[in-house]
Amino acid sequence: xxxxxxxxxxxxxxxxxxxxxxxxxxxxxxxxxxxxxxxxxxxxxxxxxxxxxxxxxxxxxxxxxxxxxxxxxxxxxxxxxxxxxxxxxxxxxxxxxxxxxxxxxxxxxxxxxxxxxxxxxxxxxxxxxxxxxxxxxxxxxxxxxxxxxxxxxxxxxxxxxxxxxxxxxxxxxxxxxxxxxxxxxxxxxxxxxxxxxxxxxxxxxxxxxxxxxxxxxxxxxxxxxxxxxxxxxxxxxxxxxxxxxxxxxxxxxxxxxxxxxxxxxxxxxxxxxxxxxxxxxxxxxxxxxxxxxxxxxxxxxxxxxxxxxxxxxxxxxxxxxx
Amino acid sequence: xxxxxxxxxxxxxxxxxxxxxxxxxxxxxxxxxxxxxxxxxxxxxxxxxxxxxxxxxxxxxxxxxxxxxxxxxxxxxxxxxxxxxxxxxxxxxxxxxxxxxxxxxxxxxxxxxxxxxxxxxxxxxxxxxxxxxxxxxxxxxxxxxxxxxxxxxxxxxxxxxxxxxxxxxxxxxxxxxxxxxxxxxxxxxxxxxxxxxxxxxxxxxxxxxxxxxxxxxxxxxxxxxxxxxxxxxxxxxxxxxxxxxxxxxxx
Numbered sequence: 001x002x003x004x005x006x007x008x009x010x011x012x013x014x015x016x017x018x019x020x021x022x023x024x025x026x027x028x029x030x031x032x033x034x035x036x037x038x039x040x041x042x043x044x045x046x047x048x049x050x051x052x053x054x055x056x057x058x059x060x061x062x063x064x065x066x067x068x069x070x071x072x073x074x075x076x077x078x079x080x081x082x083x084x085x086x087x088x089x090x091x092x093x094x095x096x097x098x099x100x101x102x103x104x105x106x107x108x109x110x111x112x113x114x115x116x117x118x119x120x121x122x123x124x125x126x127x128x129x130x131x132x133x134x135x136x137x138x139x140x141x142x143x144x145x146x147x148x149x150x151x152x153x154x155x156x157x158x159x160x161x162x163x164x165x166x167x168x169x170x171x172x173x174x175x176x177x178x179x180x181x182x183x184x185x186x187x188x189x190x191x192x193x194x195x196x197x198x199x200x201x202x203x204x205x206x207x208x209x210x211x212x213x214x215x216x217x218x219x220x221x222x223x224x225x226x227x228x229x230x231x232x233x234x235x236x237x238x239x240x241x242x243x244x245x246x247x248x249x250x251x252x253x254x255x256x257x258x259x260x261x262x263x264x265x266x267x268x269x270x271x272x273x274x275x276x277x278x279x280x281x282x283x284x285x286x287x288x289x290x291x292x293x294x295x296x297x298x299x300x301x302x303x304x305x306x307x308x309x310x311x312x313x314x315x316x317x318x319x320x321x322x
Numbered sequence: 323x324x325x326x327x328x329x330x331x332x333x334x335x336x337x338x339x340x341x342x343x344x345x346x347x348x349x350x351x352x353x354x355x356x357x358x359x360x361x362x363x364x365x366x367x368x369x370x371x372x373x374x375x376x377x378x379x380x381x382x383x384x385x386x387x388x389x390x391x392x393x394x395x396x397x398x399x400x401x402x403x404x405x406x407x408x409x410x411x412x413x414x415x416x417x418x419x420x421x422x423x424x425x426x427x428x429x430x431x432x433x434x435x436x437x438x439x440x441x442x443x444x445x446x447x448x449x450x451x452x453x454x455x456x457x458x459x460x461x462x463x464x465x466x467x468x469x470x471x472x473x474x475x476x477x478x479x480x481x482x483x484x485x486x487x488x489x490x491x492x493x494x495x496x497x498x499x500x501x502x503x504x505x506x507x508x509x510x511x512x513x514x515x516x517x518x519x520x521x522x523x524x525x526x527x528x529x530x531x532x533x534x535x536x537x538x539x540x541x542x543x544x545x546x547x548x549x550x551x552x553x554x555x556x557x558x559x560x561x562x563x564x565x566x567x568x569x570x571x572x573x
Contacts, residue, residue, distance in 0.1 A: 045410075049414060050413060050569075050570070051570050052571055070416045073415060073417075080407065080410045080411060080414075084406050084411060085411075086336075088340065097328070101412075102415050103416055145411070
């Protein structure tokens, strides 16, 4: 659906996007993840033909973004960052205008608008002015706008920016449902969002792609030590000593003593699960156990890892330059 | 072509559903009504060899009010969309930039024409009420209408360009006003120390809005001004098109 090759954008001596290449297959839901200013929006604006690339090419649905710009735009439903809308139009009017400008005829447009409003649950604000809507509704109007011409590809730039937690949850559910029917590219700097909604993540930092994989694989690739939480009652002193003796355990910290319950944080070697050994030990000693859980490494850890590694690189690079 | 009409209608709607167009129209009509009345008073006191229409459109007072129209009509065309960010949604839809540009431009032209129309009604109204047949010739009224429309399409094109240059509506308005005035004053250069009948005078007269209006309000329809304003409007719109497209490449 998207093929990007060596796409580059330079602004006055600064390279915002630096020769990135990636592909998105039909039906995928891909998260485009990076800190603010990493080049996500610039890349998206090049894909939607709002900006031209300095170098490189990209194709959307098989059409080149230079040669067939109109065709490319017919295939894309795009929701820009911060969802700009015309404040002085009613919701249905706005969507109708957008449907028509995207090439739908009068009757088709009418049907498409009511479908899009259904999907995004906009029925109750149909007659309201856009200016009076809450942020959450505005976001949904933007999404309905992106959906209205039934595009193959949805590109959503920071779709949950500025929403409250409840609205974020609803928006994510909606995006997840849309993933069944559309190929979706979501840009975001929020990690949990990608973990919840996306089948694949492309991590971009300072204009370069740092990684592209499923969230699970990215986490697996992390060589971070595992961490296990244990809450037990019994002889805490000797438990601490015994736990340290277990294979693969590197460190044991006592977190909390509450009445007779004590909780520990156990640090282990990477990719080693010592939970069974811990359980066996406690059973052997006839202590009681209330919680035994491994704290899974999250995408956040992978992200921080990748981005920090990169920061180290550039610091070195600068040093050499001098 | 379809896109053109969609944009055109949306812009017209935006103009006439906002109080701006109506306020401007009311004030402009009021101002010119006052001017019209004073003009008639003046002509009653002193015999004039010119017609009422000639004197009305020759008056500096008329042009002062007239040039304020353009910034008000055109400042929001692109500057507002840039400020709000809606330009991104607009131009990432499968539309041609030229259709968006022309849709907005012609909507502004129509708004301009609607705003100035009540002003023309003064003349037939005056004739009907007073029965003064000799105040002016019918052809002069049509000539004046054509002249105002020509100056209008040209200045709306200036305003469209100014609005595409900036995301600040006030700056767009200032640019429009200054350029419209500069062009207007350019037409007066031929009055200053140039030998009558020389090539220079002829050349300068070519730019002169007041000269064009003198001919047209006399009932003489000359193709010169028509071609002049039409070709410059096209040139300005072509520049605007490239300004809009330049966003893609600007660093």
